[in-house]
Amino acid sequence: MNEVITSNQNKHIKHVKSLHAKKHRDSLGQYVIEGYKLINEALDYEKSFCLLLLCEAALQSAESIELLEKCQIGNIPVFITDERLFAEVSQMETPQGALAVLYKQEQNIEKVLEKPSFQIILLDEVRDPGNVGTIIRTADACGLDGVVLSQGCVDLYNSKTLRATMGSIFHIPIITDSAILDLIEKLKAIGTDVLGADPHSSLSCIEIEHQQRRAIVIGNEAKGLKDDVKAATTRNITIPMPGKAESLNAGIAAAILMYEFAVRKKR
Numbered sequence: 349m350n351e352v353i354t355s356n357q358n359k360h361i362k363h364v365k366s367l368h369a370k371k372h373r374d375s376l377g378q379y380v381i382e383g384y385k386l387i388n389e390a391l392d393y394e395k396s397f398c399l400l401l402l403c404e405a406a407l408q409s410a411e412s413i414e415l416l417e418k419c420q421i422g423n424i425p426v427f428i429t430d431e432r433l434f435a436e437v438s439q440m441e442t443p444q445g446a447l448a449v450l451y452k453q454e455q456n457i458e459k460v461l462e463k464p465s466f467q468i469i470l471l472d473e474v475r476d477p478g479n480v481g482t483i484i485r486t487a488d489a490c491g492l493d494g495v496v497l498s499q500g501c502v503d504l505y506n507s508k509t510l511r512a513t514m515g516s517i518f519h520i521p522i523i524t525d526s527a528i529l530d531l532i533e534k535l536k537a538i539g540t541d542v543l544g545a546d547p548h549s550s551l552s553c554i555e556i557e558h559q560q561r562r563a564i565v566i567g568n569e570a571k572g573l574k575d576d577v578k579a580a581t582t583r584n585i586t587i588p589m590p591g592k593a594e595s596l597n598a599g600i601a602a603a604i605l606m607y608e609f610a611v612r613k614k615r
Contacts, residue, residue, distance in 0.1 A: 350416075350426040352404075356436055360399060360427055364437045364449060370503050373452075379505035382440050382447040384411040388418075389515035390450060397424045398449040403434040406445030415446060439507040452505070455521040457496065457531070461538060465560040466493040467610040472528050472577055473500035473568040474598055480504070481512020482599040483566070488516035490610040495520060498528040528565075532580045535563050544573050544581035545605060547595050553585045553605055558613040566602045 353361060366372040367380045378398055381387060390397070400419050406412050407428070419426050434443060460466055469487055474480055480502050487495050502509055504524050510517060535542050540561040543553075565581060567573035578584055587596065587604050596604070 350402075350428050352428045353433065354430070356433060360401070361429070361433065361437060364401065364447070367449065368439060368507075370506075373503070373505050377452045378449050379452060379510070380439070380447055380449055380507065381510055382438060382507070383444045383511070384415070384446055386510065386515055387415060387446055387448050389518050390448065391415075391418050391422070393518040395518060396451040396453065397422065398451060399425045399427060400446070400448045401427050401429060401434070401437065403431055403443070403445035404428050405431050409445075411444075412446065440511075455494070455523050457494065457521075457523045457526070460494045460521060461534070463493065466562075467606075467614075468492060468494040468496060468563050469602060469606060470496045470498065470526070470528060470531065470563055470565045471501050471602075472498045472565060472573060473571075474566060475500075475502045476569055476598070477502045477506045477508035478512050479569065479597070479599040479602075481509045481514075483602045484513045484520065484522060485516040486599075486603045486606055488513075488520045490606045492520065492606060492610050494523065496523045496526045496528075496531065498526050528577060529580055532563075532565070532577070535561075536582060540582075542580075542582045543605075543609075544578055544584040545587075545601055546573055546578060546584040547586050549584040549586040551583060551585050552588050553608050554588060556583070556585060556609070556613075558609070562609055564602070564605050564609065566598055566605075569598045 367378055373379050402412055469492060484495050497504060532542050540563050541559040542563045544565045587601060
């Protein structure tokens, strides 16, 4: 029998609400995901669940019935609330009626660097959750081996970032809070071609040859790559733009470069 929660003073409701703040996500090592797609992706990829919360109004839907069956098999605690209480804990404008609390699973960059061949992308102080989520999703689509978020990037477990990944957070290694300059030096020491995205560079990405080990570095949306990061990379490159636009959104620029190096040049 699934427990029914009727009060916003319930410990599980307070727990979920606390995870809306980064400091609590960090201290507890947990985060919240919402919606049937993300929850099913997490279940399919055997992520570690703390609990599932369902709105009673959605209980008769096929999606909820399927989730309940999966949670029963996985011994995941399930709690039921009414619409009013669910709306209090949801961070979606139009809640689907399903959210889950997951345990964070930290990734280790060393596992990626041990590979004889890899393509990764480094995000340096990229702060827009939509950009970061889109870049993770595109990296997944292009078959990259990992995404690295530097110190100063938006929190990976921000609700908007998670939704923008569309489930790709569960498919690809993502390393957070990285000291970007230290990592670049480590990458170069093992023969990695580290390419910084710089619209002011005179070197076109089209001119770059394929390499077995490559890292692309994308800078902050407003300021681009910092000077010390530009100085640390192997080379800095630009995306040729025959039109009149002066620059590209960070997510779009990252997508073009990932496709260029991880898909087109590899072929």
